[in-house]
Amino acid sequence: MSSQQPRSSIDTVPYQPPDAPSDDFQVMAGFTNAVPLPDGSYEKPTANGANGHTRQPSRTPTGLGAEPLSIVILGASFAGLACAHHFLDHTITHLHKTPTAPRYRLVIVSPSTHMYWNIGAPRALVASDLIKHDDAFIPIEPAFHRHRGHQSTLIQGSCTALSTETRTVTLELIGHQAQKRCSQLTKRASQAPDTSTPGTPDAKFQTLPYHALILATGSAAHSDLLSLHGPHYNTVGALNAFHARVSAAQRLVVCGGGPSGIETAGQLAAYLNYTGRWPLRKRVKRPKQIVLFTGSARCLPGLKGEAGRKAEAQLRGLGVEVRHHVRVVEVREGFNLTGRTDVVLSDGTSVVADLYLGCTGVEPNSQFVPARLRDAKGYVRSHSGTMRVDLAGERVFAVGDVAAYSRNCVGDVYGAVPVVMQNLLKDLLGYEVRLASPYGEGREAMEGLEDRVYVQRRVDSVLCPITRFGGVGLWKDRVIPKPFVYLLKGHDYRVCKTNLVAVNGMSPYRRT
Numbered sequence: 001m002s003s004q005q006p007r008s009s010i011d012t013v014p015y016q017p018p019d020a021p022s023d024d025f026q027v028m029a030g031f032t033n034a035v036p037l038p039d040g041s042y043e044k045p046t047a048n049g050a051n052g053h054t055r056q057p058s059r060t061p062t063g064l065g066a067e068p069l070s071i072v073i074l075g076a077s078f079a080g081l082a083c084a085h086h087f088l089d090h091t092i093t094h095l096h097k098t099p100t101a102p103r104y105r106l107v108i109v110s111p112s113t114h115m116y117w118n119i120g121a122p123r124a125l126v127a128s129d130l131i132k133h134d135d136a137f138i139p140i141e142p143a144f145h146r147h148r149g150h151q152s153t154l155i156q157g158s159c160t161a162l163s164t165e166t167r168t169v170t171l172e173l174i175g176h177q178a179q180k181r182c183s184q185l186t187k188r189a190s191q192a193p194d195t196s197t198p199g200t201p202d203a204k205f206q207t208l209p210y211h212a213l214i215l216a217t218g219s220a221a222h223s224d225l226l227s228l229h230g231p232h233y234n235t236v237g238a239l240n241a242f243h244a245r246v247s248a249a250q251r252l253v254v255c256g257g258g259p260s261g262i263e264t265a266g267q268l269a270a271y272l273n274y275t276g277r278w279p280l281r282k283r284v285k286r287p288k289q290i291v292l293f294t295g296s297a298r299c300l301p302g303l304k305g306e307a308g309r310k311a312e313a314q315l316r317g318l319g320v321e322v323r324h325h326v327r328v329v330e331v332r333e334g335f336n337l338t339g340r341t342d343v344v345l346s347d348g349t350s351v352v353a354d355l356y357l358g359c360t361g362v363e364p365n366s367q368f369v370p371a372r373l374r375d376a377k378g379y380v381r382s383h384s385g386t387m388r389v390d391l392a393g394e395r396v397f398a399v400g401d402v403a404a405y406s407r408n409c410v411g412d413v414y415g416a417v418p419v420v421m422q423n424l425l426k427d428l429l430g431y432e433v434r435l436a437s438p439y440g441e442g443r444e445a446m447e448g449l450e451d452r453v454y455v456q457r458r459v460d461s462v463l464c465p466i467t468r469f470g471g472v473g474l475w476k477d478r479v480i481p482k483p484f485v486y487l488l489k490g491h492d493y494r495v496c497k498t499n500l501v502a503v504n505g506m507s508p509y510r511r512t
């Protein structure tokens, strides 16, 4: 080939400077993060040894020495654990497709070191021997022992702020170990607070940069008994306190006509007011009065009418007083020195309860998410097909109860996890390719990688154990016979599946 190539038409195209690479890109491609001086020039690099023979350490490691990029998962329950195991089992093995590909580490953040099996909460709250704490609270860290070869860290703490501009999360860390783990992650990126100098920020709050972020912070029930509120020992304490008071309580008031309220009222009546097993079942001599306020026209208003009617018949059969069209408007705990609760009702009356249980729904754990990323009810506005939080920048996803698409059931978690993980893989590979060839070549490596789209199942499947051996259930929109409710859920509230969820990241309703 001649070296005298004809001058190409490129000369005639006006010069377009390429887009400034992102911070991540600069680190990985070997640039420094030097800040220009006011006149636009850069400070001359200090030669090693020129400054009194003191070696100037580079603040930004580059190339192979660069820090791994953090894939941060906030939340470690059904959604967070499923994503974490999927990442370490599958995603990581499909990355590193280019010579300049970064290394990755998985960072899981959760205020609780244990997952709470809240599926079983309606029975666990009745008495300590029905579902033992060891079954209801599953330690998270041992569930990751099988991934020992990979870089992953569990940090105990809550996310208190998310900055989509700096691509960082601020964490409130619980305990010394969490502070140490987080400092180790952030020290090379100079984000860790310097606690050696007085007056510097507390090590309890640290800021962690993320390369990709999965929001899986779920939701919190109003009652301390029904979901985690911070570390798991808060819930353990609430359950113990409830168990201690339940035997002396005479009137128990449950509020909420949805599945949690129905199940809770049923489980309390079935285990506190009856002894023995069918057909030798006997009502106790001094049964407790259990009152359920549904707040609507019938039980289970969100489901087919037949399911609600059956649930009500079973509750009444157990002696539960079911009252419709009445809402609880105020709950005055400890309103007098007896420690009882005054429950003020929408019909102008009030009822004094020895124990009150609010099963009135859940709120998303999204207080740390910027308001523009949340809908009117506080749920994270993610794309209902791709699960990306488009307004939060690249590689940010939301899955599970915290995301707006979810109807707050585990079915909506496990249907969406493969979509999140496929689209995350695509985005991470896209970044690797851009890093290796910033001017657009090498795109063929991305061929065949399409966005996966989530399609929500429109049919209802709900199981509500009410009596010891029965309950009501809808399976794919059909009301199923009572024994199936017992077999599918009621016999042990699926605690036999905790390992499947915590260690393998799979659905507790998966057929194995």
Ligand SMILES: Cc1cc2nc3c(=O)[nH]c(=O)nc-3n(C[C@H](O)[C@H](O)[C@H](O)COP(=O)(O)OP(=O)(O)OC[C@H]3O[C@@H](n4cnc5c(N)ncnc54)[C@H](O)[C@@H]3O)c2cc1C
Pocket: 074, 075, 076, 077, 078, 079, 080, 109, 110, 111, 112, 118, 119, 120, 121, 122, 157, 158, 159, 160, 216, 217, 218, 219, 220, 221, 226, 227, 228, 230, 260, 362, 365, 368, 399, 400, 401, 402, 408, 409, 410, 411, 413, 463
């Ligand atoms: C009493 C009850 C019974 C239920 N029974 C059923 C059932 O039988 N079948 C069914 O399909 N569904 C049931 N559900 C719903 C089901 O529990 C939820 O859909 C499921 O828990 C959602 O999982 P998730 O991982 O999205 O969120 P969650 O389980 O709510 O987990 C959220 C995680 O995020 C963590 N977290 C919270 N805030 C922060 C923060 N700021 N920073 C970092 N981490 C944070 C929490 O510690 C936790 O690890 C029930 C719910 C309740 C309350």
